[in-house]
Amino acid sequence: MSVPNVLIVFYSRNGSTEKLALAVAEGARAEGAEVRIRRVRDFVPEEIIQRVPGWAENRDRMYALYEAPTEADVEWADAIIFGTPTRFGNVSAELKAFVDSLGGLWFQGKLNGKVGSAFNSTQTMHGGNESTNLSMYNFMAHLGLIIVPTGYADPVMFQGGTPYGATHVSGPQGNPPGESALAAARFQGRRVTQVARALKTSKAS
Structure with a gap:
């Protein structure tokens, strides 16, 4: 059976998306994937980062x-799962x-x-959860990726996330994801791995 390579590329400021x-990685590994987790780098000027409590500390941690993602990571991957905080209803x-x-x-x-x-x-309810996931569908289509949404293919999706992908609302206090959001993310990792394995096995045969 083919072992799918799953690359998770994300940006996170306060740790919610992280x-x-x-x-997601936990779910992918549970399904048998080889996983790499990469965080993209900040490029905002340091003086701005220092003005926001916790930003520099979380960035350094x-x-x-x-590691930062590379082209080699992308070539290695059979599946790429992108994660981002919402920025005005769009990707960071x-x-x-x-x-x-x-x-x-x-x-x-x-x-x-x-x-x-x-x-x-997102920080606020209805702050772009669905539109942000959909905005990433745009560049994935241009890249030639086969887009795999979560749908409602598992009961956990009726408790958290969206049919377009896992989401979390942190609120103004930056609350971490609860179990329903984490369950949706784990399911997403499993589902993507299942599809990636099927495609990789088909190509090998």
Whole structure:
């Protein structure tokens, strides 16, 4: 049986999206995937980062834990799962900058047929949970990825997340994801892995 390679690329400022990424990874590994977790880098000026309580500390902690994603990671992956906090109902600039750097691989056709999926976190209810996941569908389609949503293919999806991918609402206090959001993220990791394995097995045969 083929072992699918799953790449999780995320951006997180206060840790909410990071916790979803870890839950996605847990689900993927439970389904037998080889997993790499990568956090994209900040490019906001340091003086702005220092004005926001906790930003620099979380950035430094995550820099120590997670490597930056590379083209080699993307080539290695059979599936790429993108995670981001919502920025005005859309993907964060930090994650989008990494996506924009993949033009060379796209031009060579090296992304065609890989699996793609998306998850996100917002601060406010109805703050862009669905629109942010859908916004990532746009660039995944351009890259040639086979988009895999969560749908309602598992009962956990009726308790948390959206049919487009796992989500979390942190609130003004930055509350971490609860069990329903984490369960949706774990299911997303399993589902993406299942599809990636089927595609990889089909190609091998």
